[in-house]
Amino acid sequence: MTPSSAADQHAAPAPAGEDPLIPVGVLGARGRMGTEVVKAVNAAEDLELVAMVDAGDWLFDVANAGARVVVDFTRPDVVMDNIRFCIDHDIHCVVGTTGFDEAKLATVAEWLQPKPDVGVVIAPNFGIGAVLLMRFAQEAARFFPSTEVVELHHPNKVDAPSGTAVRTARLIAAARRAAGVPAAPDATSDSLPGARGADVEGIPVHAVRLTGLVAHQEVLMGAGGETLTLRHDSFDRASFMPGVLLAVREIGRHPGLTVGIEGFLGL
Ligand SMILES: NC(=O)C1=CN([C@@H]2O[C@H](COP(=O)(O)OP(=O)(O)OC[C@H]3O[C@@H](n4cnc5c(N)ncnc54)[C@H](O)[C@@H]3O)[C@@H](O)[C@H]2O)C=CC1
Numbered sequence: 001m002t003p004s005s006a007a008d009q010h011a012a013p014a015p016a017g018e019d020p021l022i023p024v025g026v027l028g029a030r031g032r033m034g035t036e037v038v039k040a041v042n043a044a045e046d047l048e049l050v051a052m053v054d055a056g057d058w059l060f061d062v063a064n065a066g067a068r069v070v071v072d073f074t075r076p077d078v079v080m081d082n083i084r085f086c087i088d089h090d091i092h093c094v095v096g097t098t099g100f101d102e103a104k105l106a107t108v109a110e111w112l113q114p115k116p117d118v119g120v121v122i123a124p125n126f127g128i129g130a131v132l133l134m135r136f137a138q139e140a141a142r143f144f145p146s147t148e149v150v151e152l153h154h155p156n157k158v159d160a161p162s163g164t165a166v167r168t169a170r171l172i173a174a175a176r177r178a179a180g181v182p183a184a185p186d187a188t189s190d191s192l193p194g195a196r197g198a199d200v201e202g203i204p205v206h207a208v209r210l211t212g213l214v215a216h217q218e219v220l221m222g223a224g225g226e227t228l229t230l231r232h233d234s235f236d237r238a239s240f241m242p243g244v245l246l247a248v249r250e251i252g253r254h255p256g257l258t259v260g261i262e263g264f265l266g267l
Pocket residue numbers: 027028029030031032033034053054055056073074075076078095096097098099123124125126127159163240
């Protein structure tokens with residue numbers, strides 16, 4: 001396929017009566033998530049897998065192959081370079097790789113400024129149930145004085161706490177602030193550092209790494225005489241694929257930076 005920009009490809013008319021296939025490149029294609037994305041793209045009738053890139057491969061392959069959308073499931077320490085490359089080459093990005101703080105998001109938004117047709121979606125979790133859990137936790141946050149987040153994952157995960165847990169805690173903290181909920185009661189002084197977990201904007205976040213697990217999260221909320229537990233379990237990485245494919249199909253219609261797939265789901 002002749003190399004061309006995402007904007008050019010959007011402009012190209014589809015053959016009468018036919019929707020064009022979306023050419024997709026996968027970064028981290030040999031990883032746990034990348035392997036699943038390759039399968040899902042190959043199985044989707046409206047998408048065409050044009051490039052598979054992993055560590056040591058040439059990133060230019062995705063541009064040379066004419067990818068209009070790139071899906072990135074790599075590592076927190078390389079994902080920014082990948083996004084920069086895609087934006088510079090007018091390729092939309094669907095990013096599942098974790099490790100984004102406000103500063104990194106601001107940098108991506110800045111890179112997008114001179115590229116008004118390019119879209120980047122960065123989502124810490126593409127599981128529909130996980131997205132709903134975050135929404136339900138936000139809704140419930142103002143009713144409970146105490147809230148803690150526990151994430152549980154396979155032991156090969158490179159980061160802790162999970163991107164999902166950090167985003168969940170931030171959303172809960174924002175909802176508590178908006179409702180004027182004071183800091184959670186906690187008279188404990190931990191005798192071992194870390195015993196109370198990481199502090200994410202006042203919400204304790206605990207990370208468990210256990211053989212046999214895939215990706216799981218609980219939000220525990222407590223009030224006088226009652227608790228509410230919200231739990232989501234991904235038992236198989238196939239659970240992330242409907243969200244990834246939705247994002248691949250939507251991102252061309254959403255230029256700029258999108259965080260999370262809530263908007264694509266109509267939430
Ligand atoms: N947003 C979501 O729904 C989900 C996000 N994740 C996140 O996705 C990321 C990847 O997770 P896994 O697939 O489990 O990890 P993994 O370690 O199995 O896969 C990462 C792959 O990226 C490759 N890689 C490293 N550097 C690269 C580079 N410069 N260019 C291209 N490929 C490169 C590695 O060789 C490896 O094959 C993590 O940050 C994880 O937290 C994982 C599951 C769901």
